[in-house]
Amino acid sequence: VSQSVSQSVSQSVSQSVSPTQLKGGLVNKFNRNAEINLARNLPQDTITDNLLIKGNNLLALHSLKKEFAGRVKLIYIDPPYNTGNDSFNYNDSFNHSTWLVFMKNRLEIARELLREDGSIYVNLDYNEVHYCKVLMDEIFGLENFQREVIWRIGWLSGYKTGVSNYVRNHDSILFYSKNKNKMFFNKIYIDNSNFKELISKNKLTDILCDYDMDKKQISNIYNKINFDTRIKRYPIEDVWNANEYNDLNSIAIVSYSGESVSKMLGTDEVKGQKSEKLIQRIIQSSTNEKDIVLDFFAGSGTTAAVAMKMNRQFIAIEQMDYIETITKERLKKVIEGEQGGVSRALGWQGGGEFVYFELKKHNELFKEKIVKAKNKREILEIFKEIDKNAFLNYKVDMKKFSKNINEFEALRLEEQKRILDEFLDKNQLYVNLSSINDADFEISDDEKEASTSFYGERK
Template sequence: MDKPALSWTSKSERRPVAPGVLVEVPALSYHAPGQERADRRLGNKLVFGDNLAALAALAPDYAGRVRCVFIDPPYNTGSAFAQYDDGLAHARWLGLMRDRLELLRVLLSEQGSLWISIDDHESHYLKVLCDEVFGRANFVANVVWQKKYTIANDARWLSDNHDHILVYAKDKAQWRPNRLPRTEVMKARYRNPDRHPKGPWKATPLHAKSGSHGSRAFSFTFSNGVVWRPPAGTFPRFSSETLRRLDQGGEIWFGKRGTTAPARKTFLAELADAGTPSPTIWLHAEAGHNHEARDEARAVHPDQPFDTPKPERLLHRIIHLATAPGDIVLDFFAGSGTTGAVAHKMGRRWVMVECGRHCESHIVPRLRMVIDGRDQGGMSPALAWKGGGGFDFYTLAAPGIS
């Protein structure tokens, strides 16, 4: 039986891909004094040209090496953007995305991940398309990012305040995201009312939602005589041996008066290094918002700000979750260059591809400011960024031309 698939007019039509050759433009490449790389093959790259051809040109060197791909493709909303044709016919848009998804999958490492920013107009179609290319088993999450913090009072229907970020792994069985640092608000939830020597703690239930069927008959008697059984429909989280050890160590809480249901004391000191898993709802206070992104873009180009930038805090969170220092980050809808700028500040290698003229007019000046240390906006203060590094600028030439 055939598996369900997304269909559209001209799905069987595929544009021939002429990979071309990457040709450096030394006049537009830029490095901090004394920091040019001897081996530039896998160094930072900014490529001007068609992104489909660029992905094919990058494949010989980058196949299986890219740890994180972030893209912010045209949303196909019908809006007229100066930088993008964002009114592509629906079928053409799907074909454009399908061809690029197939190529980027080749570039991803087995531990790599894909993050796509998209709005409601195409998110549901894009999800099914990604399922076809990556496999439904490799879908990780649909993150909801609060891109606006104010209500649009002139909205005809509902105020549009969010975008989606679809997350896929090349191989979900091998991919594990990093954790987010615990915030001060999170840490404040841990207290120490009984002055336990291990420090602040938070009560954790002894029961779980799942377990073996036979464990529903589980019971345990604590040293104070309290008999505990998991509530109806739940299962014990810990074995009798573990509960006995926790009880002997004073790590079970029965409430101030000793009358509440027993719970485990989870100590902050034992969790501080592990961090916390990322939620799937990212509020603007944590991951930035559109207004913040436009302010960052104006800092580089006061007279010609980019129409649809993403905030540096958003990219910082994605790159933090998906990579480690030295890993390669790819963005082939580079836009205003936020991905490369943030990856650079975080000590990651990066490749960006952009077909618009703003590749030279917007992205190059921004990256120069980052390298010179003159960019002290966005994530620079939090990362203590002072400058350094560099990048090489490339164009695409026809095959056989060097």
């Protein structure tokens, strides 16, 4: 199940696509449902497929621009926190200024993709949230700042409570509109039946077990305490999971409930994913059914999974290889009707489909080989391959190293990797759409047809 899309940021950023849909085999034409788009007030030929895209998210965002600029209702992202400890293998220890540039480039194109009535939510912790707030004020306008949502992660135990300071127990979610005068917002409430328990039935039973009460009496007391004597509903505040009504713990707290992706897929522990209930609240607040939801740090696929269950169209982008073993496989489980997360609350029984494809790699393939090389012998083979097949950085003289290969071989492995990376032209990491017919790139007919379908006929 793979496709390829190729493009370049400097152009309209298009790349070559060969998608497979997880219902119905190979897709050579993307679905453009005129009836759905009419209801959404979008051009009739807008793509209506759910899209799962593997590749550099900056390039992928630019690839989406022609088709989706001004059409995305909601963006939710959970970017690397710049802590040096990211569980999904991003470079999560950027220096501070590099992280801000990294985010700036992506937030600028993200803004172009949003509808005028759209919103963006950025989930961060204390390391960068305040700097990101200033950055987003610049990109989206201070007037479009809506809220800083404080999300209390949940109850604490173990070594985290031993810190000689106040115990950290929250993330921040920056919420901005594209245009404050047109922003869509669906004010939601927590209904009485969904209030957080003040005391669980099991605990109450343990307390009352010595008082000769039957199950019906205990059940009546349980309902009196938790529901009957409380208000009918409570409005959602900008501090989540921190009052007597609101129950919104992190996945680390509720993993026993079966929402854990690791348990769902039978894989090694996948840490750090946000709960489906958290994403449900955001999607419910800022979209209607059929609206487009974008997440360009897709991770384990929580946003896409919840969007599918809530009948929203999703676009999810992830560059790491686990997109194939975790993200894609999780979404297949959603189609099959898995009952974790918010499935039962939404009455989810399965169904739907998505298209999975990749940005068509060129120099990026060599970068990946460099990173994975385990010894100098492998590096030397990559050196020869780059010399023969890669697009080279004109600012670096590779011939100098070729003539003095013994000096190159004498360098430490990490230094060899750094030099090889410098040889590569970073503007040619992926195949530009304009090069789709270049025989050197060996673009298949399926990839050409799918790329033409994705980007539209080239003029």
